Amino acid sequence: MSHSIEITRTTSHKTKPAVDRLGFGIHFTDHMFIMDYEAGKGWYSPRIVPYQPISMDPAAKVFHYGQTVFEGLKAYRTNDEKILLFRPQSNFKRLNRSNVRLSIPAVDADLALEALQQLVAIDRDWIPAEEGTSLYIRPFIIATQAALGVAPSTKYQFIIIMSPVGAYYAEGVHPVKIFVESDYVRAVKGGTGDAKTAGNYAAGLKAQEEAAEKGYSQVLWLDGVHKKYIEEVGSMNVFFKINGTVVTPALNGSILEGITRHSMLQLLAHWNIPVEERTLSIQEIYDAQRDGTLEEAFGTGTAAVISPIGELNWKGEKLVIGDGGTGQLSQKLYDTLTGIQTGAVADPFGWTIEVRQ
């Protein structure tokens, strides 16, 4: 099980930012993990080194052809000073599924988890303790071969960086306003939408910018074929509670299989709340809102866990959801999941892993 990860410790620890100024993904810890790949040689030289710039040939394929995948997960500090990772194996499994789509060689998920544990342990002092805070972890792979032919790279780097992040909801969970996007498309079946890869996010920047100008915090993506069916919201999966049943778009090849989504589905099943994973049109949501059966709506993802939706704007029609506040079920899911993640609530699912310190 020892994968002999070489460790070089920093000699100059960075100053940690004040907890109220953490933000998201702007401060990074003292160390990072790197491992190299070369065709014929495989992945080699796993190592933990001081957080530092990487040297890239300007012809590196990642810059030109976007051959890259990433993951996002969190470590939490419990009240009794344990450190918990939330479902990290699921992230490395998904990373390898993304790798298949992007023609990137698989990484050894056990080695990746071992590296992550060692890295988190080394930088454990960076995990903030305040409610709602956590350590955001970003594993990613980039194509580094310096060659402009459009073909998979022969060289890669697998890197893990970590960032202490502030409370997403400084003043308690609160709902956001979402713009239903009818022009721009994030992904389409046959494309890369179900992989966690850079191009999907690049495609969404412009729509998000335009939505923000209109006062909306994210966009709700519709399918690229009919512009009718609901896909995701921003970088989150999306759920609707209609007449007592929770409905979320089925995995269809163009949306990401969120780990928070999966956890929500398990929690709902555990609570015997009826759930449907299926095709869901924006018209159905419109109708449900009009006839008063649309009770709640929320996005799910690692960053915010749950983001309740207070208002949808579809082609200028503003749909207020419930009373525009945070729904009861949304709040309960949020409290339960964050409780499990931070060790405050029992974890009957075996989702959390304690980091050896």
Added chain:
Amino acid sequence: MSHSIEITRTTSHKTKPAVDRLGFGIHFTDHMFIMDYEAGKGWYSPRIVPYQPISMDPAAKVFHYGQTVFEGLKAYRTNDEKILLFRPQSNFKRLNRSNVRLSIPAVDADLALEALQQLVAIDRDWIPAEEGTSLYIRPFIIATQAALGVAPSTKYQFIIIMSPVGAYYAEGVHPVKIFVESDYVRAVKGGTGDAKTAGNYAAGLKAQEEAAEKGYSQVLWLDGVHKKYIEEVGSMNVFFKINGTVVTPALNGSILEGITRHSMLQLLAHWNIPVEERTLSIQEIYDAQRDGTLEEAFGTGTAAVISPIGELNWKGEKLVIGDGGTGQLSQKLYDTLTGIQTGAVADPFGWTIEVRQ
């Protein structure tokens, strides 16, 4: 007109590769151009420096969210030792169109052209003279802000690198076999298909790999909505000659507006050959091949100029085009365009620009 581009010359010139071992985009010249961008400050510090690795924060947005655009064009050495650039202004115009889609700040096209001219002049000895060879030029922009929030970067680098490239057709133009892709999708209307950005190419790697395993050199992309209409072939636009008329897919928002495509359209108009830019289904091509009216097919792009298509494989049906060889019109277009590019044929369109040496 002087944009005060700072120049630092290399002190150790690299050995130039033998002309028969040039390949495509694997050897790079002695110098590169770089310019930085920061929000509030704009583009600054345009400079030519020795070709060298760049230092990137591992959290740089380009790695995670693919915020990047690029261009591709060529410089040619004429028989009388002039250096010609082919339609470089069109490339910088397209770069700025791509920038709009990717929420990247525009670059000054005049400055970019000036930088390119100076860079080519400095590395002029790298431009090979042999027939079919050229200097491939790759301008690109990458998002460099170290921040994991999904939002446009506040920092960028604009870089130009150059690579001497070998003859695409060592033994004369010859046709390729193309696989019509019915599962994977490159781009869809509302996405980024009409921008020259990394994610489009990442999306295509897997399909290309699978086509290669079946013995096909590229894929022909169909539209992502109906999987019926022809879009592009590999990284080229595509043309068909049916019953004397040349047909190419109209610009529809999901295909790239190729500069070679545009040049072909101008040449064909100049020769009074009937041309149609319109929606074109794969069924129509199938029918034309079956009834004997499909005379020629070819891809167009900067790398190969023209790539005649000898065979299409659509769902297992093999369609041989013409006699499977290079069509007469394909050859004439190739000869004329490469003639203009290399100064061997008069340029009535004002396409070429001579580089001051």
